[in-house]
Amino acid sequence: MNQTISGTLSNKRWGRLIPIAFITYSLAYLDRANYGFGAAAGLAEDLNITPAISSLLGALFFLGYFCFQVPGGIYAEKHSAKRLIFWSLILWGALAAATGMVHNVALLAAVRFLLGVAESVVMPAMLIFLSHWFTREERSRANTFLFLGNPITVLWMSILSGYLINSFGWRGMFIIEGAPAIIWAVIWWVIYADRPKDAKWLSDTEKRAIENALAEEQQAIKPVKNYREAFRSPKVLALAFIHFFWNIGMYGFIMWLPSMLKTASGLGIVATGWLSAAPYLLAVPLMLTASWYSDKFQQRKAIVLAFLGLGAVCFIASFTLGASHFWISWSLLVIAGGAMYTPYGPFFAAIPEMIPRNVVAGAMSFVVCFGALGSFVGAWIVGYLNGLTGNPAASYVFMGASLVVAVLLTALTRFSNASNTLTHATTSH
Template sequence: MLRPLPQIRWYRIIPIAFITYSLAYLDRANFGFAAAGGMNEDLHISKATTSLLSSLFFLGYFFFQIPGAHYASHKSAKKLIFVSLILWGSLAAATGMVSNVPSLIVIRFMLGVVESAVMPSMLILLSQWFTKEERSRANTFLILGNPVTVLWMSVLSGYLIESLGWRWMFIIQGVPGIIWAFVWWKMIAETPREATWLSEEEKVAIEQRLQKEQESIKPVKNYGQAFRSKAVILLCVHYFLWSLGVYGFVMWLPSIIKSRQDMDIITTGWLSAVPYILAIVGMFGASYYSDKTQNRKLFIWPFLLIAAVSFVGAYAMKGEFFWLSYALLVLAGGALYAPYGPFFALLTELLPKNVVGGAIGLVNSMGALGSFVGAYLVGYLNGLTGSFYASYILLAFAVLVASLLTLVVSKPRQLG
């Protein structure tokens, strides 16, 4: 009979992971508010350059995913995240001190580089603490830092820009990352074996349960075999398209709202926050029932389909009914976020421990590339057409294809 697992894990690991990922996400999402709140005018940034700057973060993020994930998996996720926290907090604060576009280009790219290992490192760390039956919920609590951060950041950024300007917004929101690095180092335990707050019996219970799970996964010799598998290839394409939709939405939502006449930056902040309230509810619901049923795909593709239909509906409005169009964007935003927990739980259940770190890095790097393409293409289409409507069709198409790809991803026993 298997020993019960200690519930204290949820209180000692999840809050620290949540806050850490929240700080990381803060530094990538506030750029859209700065662009809408005076930065473009102060630095004489064109619409085309804004698109490049919005997407450069993800280009840096793309290139360093796999090396970071490999280090986290085979060395130490704790050390890697500690260094990343200090570096990204410093770079984020430095964004508020730039005086020209070339400096901003370098900082945006480097921000992506130093943050690139955080997501896969966190997923690897959680996989060392939580079992298959818990993993979707654990991942959701981590990724919840994404919509929760955008929720409060949307409101706070509007007030900071209004009262202090965009420069101080970056500085104030960057410094906490540096401080938190030392809290992270003190509070987090990388594995159950290192946790001083667990008894020896509790450590053994967790390790035995996780080891038993590995026995049911088909062995994979190396990264090459893992990366060539049908499941991993499909998930790479899937996450590329999904991320294109997510970050095309996230990076440009403030500008979409601000484009309405007589819309001030504070109101823009409040309205930009609403989709993330729905996202939080959807993420909790999807992760709970995904763990309960152990059917990951059922809690991925329907949400992405809803998002695609919502984007098409927003396109059909053509700006004639702002509030109805806005309601559809709220629905799209909530639906885009809901499946994250089940998706990353599915990924960790496809591959054995020796290669799962690299696979997470590969899939996440393709997501970063999709984010780069999405942020850039939405800005490009907006500048080319003079409106946001063409970009709605782009986002709808990308997310619709991602939804359909979910249905053909192989189950773990079919890997190879």
Template structure:
């Protein structure tokens, strides 16, 4: 019965969550292609303004994480994601209709606002369906929507811009989010007890197992106590620095490649997709072994260390060999993504359910702030120096510190330590 139950959950919940997050990720990743594919010239966007526009999404994303996560945790993740799907699909399509920079600024910020609750809401929803031994894999299949989307989006965006222009790229890639909202509402169930495709015995088995996991943790009184704890502060700093590197990489990879002599936008799209193939393999492997061993941090810091080394190597080789520097960028991209599943499984296991939603929102908001700083600073430095070399150093240092923080992130002090005594590192 247990094996059959697990299969039903994986088939009914994970594909829907994967597609939903994939559509959400489009609007943050395709902007880099528009910038490299003629948008800046058409709207008269300077390099400094382009950096601001690329990062504004994450500023909006930063401000509304905690309220969204709280609503999802205490009311309905399903309803919040449904509304967000419609709004972000409309705003993403509207990006292709702008006629001036002011409109683009507003749209980019609002895109971040409406999408801000999606990631924590999804993590909360999955934590209501999957046990500790399954959660890293479940989170990974969700977050795989990130590199998988960038992979096919990189190729498709190159062709769309080449044949139809950047405006139609935004419009075509925004409409599916609106349509998918109604599929989401029809197919997803908030908790096992609401699923008519489970038997009563299956519902009870899932909920009893999840409740048993919560008994191992002493409840923390409120968000204020949780947010002041050492473990939450370390998680926030860790994710801030990691996201600095990830989105400095994601937002500007197309421009890094496009600056090479005789590089067209279609080839740029194909080359930009390769790191995400490596990312998919790394994410699947890391999540599988993290769930098998329940040693989360062993599948976080080594990958981040590899990413930092690869980014530093790119700095050394950028002016000598595009082939070698591109190979290192592929390694960096794959290693930056691999630890996502184990990391978010760790977050949900370190804190009890009554504050986990807000804590996820806080950690993710700091990641968004890191994404804002990373994407803006990388773009600013590129425009200032005319090269990406300095940016590689900043990204490498940020990711390196994040890797080192992993080694102490699971050793919280009181009062959280008592609640975590039975949770394996």
């Protein structure tokens, strides 16, 4: 069976499914991360937005994103990710374009919140989709190709958005970058298949080979009765809080890196775009290498701990040096950003290996949901601190401390399918 999975059938799945996942998540990321460029390019001045309100507007996306993660994930598991993401693509494309058409703060706030709602179903639905198609020996790499949509998109978006703003203004950037999601919705509907049994390009034997391989993995996992029990599991809670603190650092970094670099360097928006792209360029080879290692040697925790630790150390070193050593500080930020992205594939590969199939959709969505809450807190507080103090020092301390907490929680959490408990130190909470 494993030989069948790793041969022709494996090539079919990687060639047909991974591009779908990558493009879909890429488009979602494009339409959430470009707000940082709009904020750095005059959106606040044109709409008379104060720094505190600007940070709240940037964070409102993540509040909407937080609200529907768990229902979206459960719907994708029980019904259809295909239908859910089709409508999500159309809605978020339209709302992203509408960001470039608003003329007052109230409308902008509503659009940002609704954009978060529209995109909230994407990440849990795509992770659940991949867990239906790829086995334990493949899952970290499959997840990584999904998450590569993040740094690769921000990489080209950082450059493209700078040029679009230069040519069409921030309004033109939002409108142009919202259109691809609506176009992709049609393609998605034609080519997507929820599960192996829905794929017309697989034979019955191939469908059974995948389903049997996935069923075998479930035999070693401790049963969990229902979603309520899963949400109360110390292990699920630990993973959720790791993701929460990790994303405080990650999304504060993503949302406000262009503004912070522009302030510290004194360079124009195009040059800032190029500098902002570097962490995402580094993330690509790191993510691919780490996910390959994680699958080959079945190392999940070690990868997450090592790269989150590296990210925290480089991040703290960067703000300790400060703007007086701009280029060294920027280089450390590049390493920190790349390192923070790297463990996503192994981290989410671990969840369906620890949680049984009957509740994994809700549990994974719950972990994603806490990450969205961390994103809201990171984007809001970082923007608020930048506006309050007039420099990024306080927000760097906040993000660095959050990353350290994520590292400590990871060190205390047992990434194992043999038990639903943590090490004694964590269980005591």
